[in-house]
Amino acid sequence: MRTRPAPSTFLDPGTAWKIAADVPDPELPVVTIADLGILRDVTEDDQGRVHVQITPTYSGCPAMETIRADLIEALTAAGYLRVDVEFVLAPAWTTDWMSEEAKEKLAAYGIAPPGARPVGVPLAVPLSVRCPQCGSLDTRESSRFGSTACKSLWVCRSCREPFDHFKAL
Numbered sequence: 001m002r003t004r005p006a007p008s009t010f011l012d013p014g015t016a017w018k019i020a021a022d023v024p025d026p027e028l029p030v031v032t033i034a035d036l037g038i039l040r041d042v043t044e045d046d047q048g049r050v051h052v053q054i055t056p057t058y059s060g061c062p063a064m065e066t067i068r069a070d071l072i073e074a075l076t077a078a079g080y081l082r083v084d085v086e087f088v089l090a091p092a093w094t095t096d097w098m099s100e101e102a103k104e105k106l107a108a109y110g111i112a113p114p115g116a117r118p119v120g121v122p123l124a125v126p127l128s129v130r131c132p133q134c135g136s137l138d139t140r141e142s143s144r145f146g147s148t149a150c151k152s153l154w155v156c157r158s159c160r161e162p163f164d165h166f167k168a169l
Helices: 007-011 015-021 063-077 100-109
Strands: 039-044 049-054 082-087 139-143 151-156 162-166
Touching: 015 039, 015 049, 015 063, 049 063, 063 082
Parallel strands: 049 082
Antiparallel strands: 039 049, 139 151, 151 162
16 A cells, blocks of 8 residues: 655755646647646645646647546656646637647657647648658648648658657647
8 A cells, every 4th residue: 555755845945846847749749748838836834735736738628638537647646635727718728838848759759740820820720840850841731730730631742651740839
């Protein structure tokens, strides 16, 4: 049986944040929820209670319930007695919240990361995306929706490999 840390463990501010920040995204396991920018806030008290706020990349994102369960599991395994996870929908998530490290991890994993969003353009559809396999810009969008709603499916004309592109929002 797993023993819980003594209540004094909870006095170290930031411990819950660090644990929550390390939870991987279930659809993109090479990045954490902090890398993606969906981890909004973590508060903890000296009684072992934690409140976590996360924002979905898309409304209705099916990964949110898995992320909630993963957060509860990680934090209770660390000894926190009560974990509440709140979905925060406003302001809406944007790819601007992704860290540069997340974008690098996505590219190394074979997913083209989002580019910068043009100012004043609510949703830009790129004409070309750099292929994460060979680096070519000679690519075309095959489908606006890829393996998940936050990605589109592209094909490289140079190396002929298909790849996902994380949409800029």
